[in-house]
Amino acid sequence: MSRFWIDKISGLKPYVPGEQPTSDSLIKLNTNEHALPPAESVLAALRSASGEALRRYPDPTASALRSAISAAESVPPDQIFVGNGSDEVLAHLWFALLKGRRVQTLDTTYGFYPVWAGLYDAVLTEVPVLEDFSVDVDTLKNDDAAIVLANPNAPTGRALTRDDIALLADSNSDRLVVVDEAYFGFGAETAVPLIADHDNLIVTRSLSKSHALAGMRVGYAIAQPDLIEGLIRVKDSFNSYPLDALAQAAAAAAIQDTQWLENASREVREVREVMSAGLRAIGFEVLPSQANFIFTEHQSLAGRQIFDALRARDILVRRWDKERIENWLRISVGTMAQAEQLLVVMREIVSAETG
Amino acid sequence: MSRFWIDKISGLKPYVPGEQPTSDSLIKLNTNEHALPPAESVLAALRSASGEALRRYPDPTASALRSAISAAESVPPDQIFVGNGSDEVLAHLWFALLKGRRVQTLDTTYGFYPVWAGLYDAVLTEVPVLEDFSVDVDTLKNDDAAIVLANPNAPTGRALTRDDIALLADSNSDRLVVVDEAYFGFGAETAVPLIADHDNLIVTRSLSKSHALAGMRVGYAIAQPDLIEGLIRVKDSFNSYPLDALAQAAAAAAIQDTQWLENASREVREVREVMSAGLRAIGFEVLPSQANFIFTEHQSLAGRQIFDALRARDILVRRWDKERIENWLRISVGTMAQAEQLLVVMREIVSAETG
Numbered sequence: 001m002s003r004f005w006i007d008k009i010s011g012l013k014p015y016v017p018g019e020q021p022t023s024d025s026l027i028k029l030n031t032n033e034h035a036l037p038p039a040e041s042v043l044a045a046l047r048s049a050s051g052e053a054l055r056r057y058p059d060p061t062a063s064a065l066r067s068a069i070s071a072a073e074s075v076p077p078d079q080i081f082v083g084n085g086s087d088e089v090l091a092h093l094w095f096a097l098l099k100g101r102r103v104q105t106l107d108t109t110y111g112f113y114p115v116w117a118g119l120y121d122a123v124l125t126e127v128p129v130l131e132d133f134s135v136d137v138d139t140l141k142n143d144d145a146a147i148v149l150a151n152p153n154a155p156t157g158r159a160l161t162r163d164d165i166a167l168l169a170d171s172n173s174d175r176l177v178v179v180d181e182a183y184f185g186f187g188a189e190t191a192v193p194l195i196a197d198h199d200n201l202i203v204t205r206s207l208s209k210s211h212a213l214a215g216m217r218v219g220y221a222i223a224q225p226d227l228i229e230g231l232i233r234v235k236d237s238f239n240s241y242p243l244d245a246l247a248q249a250a251a252a253a254a255i256q257d258t259q260w261l262e263n264a265s266r267e268v269r270e271v272r273e274v275m276s277a278g279l280r281a282i283g284f285e286v287l288p289s290q291a292n293f294i295f296t297e298h299q300s301l302a303g304r305q306i307f308d309a310l311r312a313r314d315i316l317v318r319r320w321d322k323e324r325i326e327n328w329l330r331i332s333v334g335t336m337a338q339a340e341q342l343l344v345v346m347r348e349i350v351s352a353e354t355g
Numbered sequence: 356m357s358r359f360w361i362d363k364i365s366g367l368k369p370y371v372p373g374e375q376p377t378s379d380s381l382i383k384l385n386t387n388e389h390a391l392p393p394a395e396s397v398l399a400a401l402r403s404a405s406g407e408a409l410r411r412y413p414d415p416t417a418s419a420l421r422s423a424i425s426a427a428e429s430v431p432p433d434q435i436f437v438g439n440g441s442d443e444v445l446a447h448l449w450f451a452l453l454k455g456r457r458v459q460t461l462d463t464t465y466g467f468y469p470v471w472a473g474l475y476d477a478v479l480t481e482v483p484v485l486e487d488f489s490v491d492v493d494t495l496k497n498d499d500a501a502i503v504l505a506n507p508n509a510p511t512g513r514a515l516t517r518d519d520i521a522l523l524a525d526s527n528s529d530r531l532v533v534v535d536e537a538y539f540g541f542g543a544e545t546a547v548p549l550i551a552d553h554d555n556l557i558v559t560r561s562l563s564k565s566h567a568l569a570g571m572r573v574g575y576a577i578a579q580p581d582l583i584e585g586l587i588r589v590k591d592s593f594n595s596y597p598l599d600a601l602a603q604a605a606a607a608a609a610i611q612d613t614q615w616l617e618n619a620s621r622e623v624r625e626v627r628e629v630m631s632a633g634l635r636a637i638g639f640e641v642l643p644s645q646a647n648f649i650f651t652e653h654q655s656l657a658g659r660q661i662f663d664a665l666r667a668r669d670i671l672v673r674r675w676d677k678e679r680i681e682n683w684l685r686i687s688v689g690t691m692a693q694a695e696q697l698l699v700v701m702r703e704i705v706s707a708e709t710g
Contacts, residue, residue, distance in 0.1 A: 237471070241442075
C-alpha cells in the first residue's frame with residue numbers, strides 16, 4: 001500500500017495463474033499447455049527471425065500475422081485484432097466494450113473475467129451452470145447485458161454448439177456476445193462463421209493451447225470491423241507494439257501450418273479419451289471435454305486429498321478452493337506416456353485410500 | 356464507430372508511432388532504433404531458448420530477468436517491475452498512480468503522455484520548455500501535481516542532471532515524480548541512485564534503444580517496493596504474462612552484457628558528434644543531445660522542405676506538424692556510414708536550396 005496508489009488499486013483482486021514450477025521432474029498437467037512441442041515450422045521461423053533485425057521495432061499492425069489468420073479463418077484482415085495472448089485481447093475488449101456496463105457470465109468459468117470486471121468497473125452477474133456443469137442457453141437468452149462465454153468452457157471442458165451461440169446472438173441483436181475460444185482446436189465448433197451475419201458477436205482465440213505456443217503470448221479477436229476498430233483504438237492508446245517480432249513470426253508460421261494443427265489436435269483427443277476411460281474405470285466422474293483438459297471428481301475421495309497425493313508423487317494438476325468445484329480436479333491432457341503414468345498413480349491412490 | 360463502444364472510445368486520440376517501412380533500401384533514421392544490431396550474446400540466448408519449451412507458459416514474474424536487472428542496477432528485485440516495452444510499463448503506471456489525477460509534463464516531450472492521460476482521465480498540464488528547449492526546474496518545483504518527465508527528453512535530446520531530479524523530488528515529498536529514461540545509456544545521468552532515499556520517485560527504462568532490442572518489447576520500472584506493488588497489482592489484473600519466454604531470455608542476456616552496452620554507447624556518441632558537427636557546418640542548429648538522436652533546425656530552410664528532400668533521397672527522419680517544432684527534425688543516430696551519407700545528402704539539399 002502506497003499513498004500514491006489510486007483508490008482502486010487496494011481493492012483489486014488480481015488473477016492467480018497456475019503454478020509454473022522450474023523443476024523438470026514434475027509431470028505438469030496444471031495449466032493446459034499443449035502436450036506436444038510447437039511445430040518444426042515455427043521453430044524454423046524463429047531461427048530465421050532471431051537476427052540483427054531485432055534492433056528494429058516490430059510491425060505495429062502485425063500485418064503478416066493478420067494475413068495468415070485471415071487465410072486460415074476465411075475472414076478479411078480488417079476483422080482481425082491481435083494481442084499479447086488472448087488475455088491482453090480480452091483486457092482491451094473489457095475496456096473498449098464492457099467498461100462500466102452490465103455483463104453476464106457463468107458462475108463456473110475462466111477466473112479472469114471477474115478480475116477484468118473489477119479493473120474496468122463492469123457490473124458482473126454470474127449465472128449458475130446446471131448441476132452437470134452444462135449451460136442452459138434458454139436462461140441466458142433475451143437479456144440486455146453483454147455476455148462473455150468461454151467455449152469450450154474452463155474448467156469444465158464442456159462446449160456449446162454453434163447453433164447455441166447463434167441463438168444467443170439472435171435473441172437480442174443489441175447485446176454484445178463475446179465467445180472466448182481459448183480452447184479452440186480440440187473438437188468444439190467455432191462461432192467464427194457466424195460473424196459475417198452478426199455485428200454483435202466477437203470471438204477471441206489463443207495460440208497458447210491449440211498451437212503449443214503458451215511461451216510466445218499471442219492471441220486474437222475476430223469480429224466485424226467496427227468492433228475491431230474499437231479494440232485498435234484502445235491498444236494504440238496503450239502500447240503500440242504488444243507483439244514482438246519473434247512472437248509475430250512464430251504465430252504466423254503456426255497459423256499457416258494447418259497440417260500440424262490437425263495432427264496435434266487428433267493426438268490430444270486420443271490421449272483425452274484414454275485418460276477419461278482410465279479414470280472412469282476407477283470411480284471418477286469425467287465430464288465430456290472438448291478441450292485439452294478434463295474436469296473430474298472421484299465418487300468417494302476428496303479433491304484436495306487426490307491433489308495432494310498426486311503432488312507427493314510429482315504430478316501437478318489444478319484445483320480451486322471454491323465451494324461448487326472444491327472436489328473437482330482439472331487435469332491437462334499430456335502425452336500418452338504422461339497419461340499412462342497418471343493412471344498408474346491414480347490407481348495406486350484410489351486403491352490405497354478406498355481399499 | 357460501433358453502438359457497442361463505450362463513450363470514451365470515439366474520443367481517444369491514439370498515439371501514432373513513426374513509420375516502419377518494409378523497404379530495406381531506405382536509410383531509416385526516424386524511430387531511434389539503435390545503429391548497431393543486438394549483442395551476439397543476446398542472439399545466442401535466443402537460439403538456446405527457441406525450442407520445445409515454448410509450449411510452456413513463461414515465468415509470469417520474469418524472475419531471471421529481474422535478477423539480471425537487479426545486479427546491473429544495484430537495486431533489490433522487489434524494486435523492479437518489467438513489462439512489454441516501457442510503453443506498457445508506463446501505461447500501467449498511469450493507471451495505478453495517475454488515473455484521474457492532476458499530472459504535469461512538458462509541452463515538448465514524448466507524444467504518448469497525453470494519450471495515456473486521455474485513456475485514464477488524468478488532468479494534464481503541459482508546462483512550456485524554454486526557448487532553447489531546456490527545462491527550468493525552478494518553475495516545476497513545489498507543485499502538488501504528479502510530474503512525468505522524459506530524461507533525456509524526446510524529441511529534444513536535452514537532459515536534466517540527477518541533481519535536478521533530486522531537487523524536484525525533494526521539493527514536495529507527497530508529489531510523485533516519474534522519470535522516463537527510455538534514452539538511458541547515451542550519456543545522461545540516471546536517477547536510479549535517488550530511489551533509495553525517495554519513495555516518491557519512479558524511473559522507467561526501455562531496452563529498445565540502449566540495448567538495440569526494439570523488436571523484443573521489454574521495459575522496466577525501478578521504485579521502492581510499494582510503488583512497484585501497485586504496478587504488479589494492475590498488471591496481474593490485466594495480463595499475467597506480458598513478456599514471452601524469448602523476450603525474457605533476450606532481455607536478461609542483454610542486461611548482463613555490460614561490455615556491449617559500453618562499447619555500443621561509445622560508438623553512438625561518436626557518430627552523434629560527427630553528425631552534429633557536420634550539420635552545424637552547413638547552417639543547422641543542433642541541440643546538445645544525450646540521446647541516440649539529434650534535434651535540429653536549419654537557419655534558412657523549412658523543416659518540411661528538408662524532410663521531403665531527404666525522403667526523396669531515401670532517407671527517413673521524423674518531423675511533427677506541431678507549431679513550436681514544425682521546423683525541427685529529429686534524426687536518429689545511425690552508423691558512421693549512414694551519418695556520412697546523411698551529411699552528403701544534406702550538403703546537396705542545402706546548396707541546391709540556398710545556393
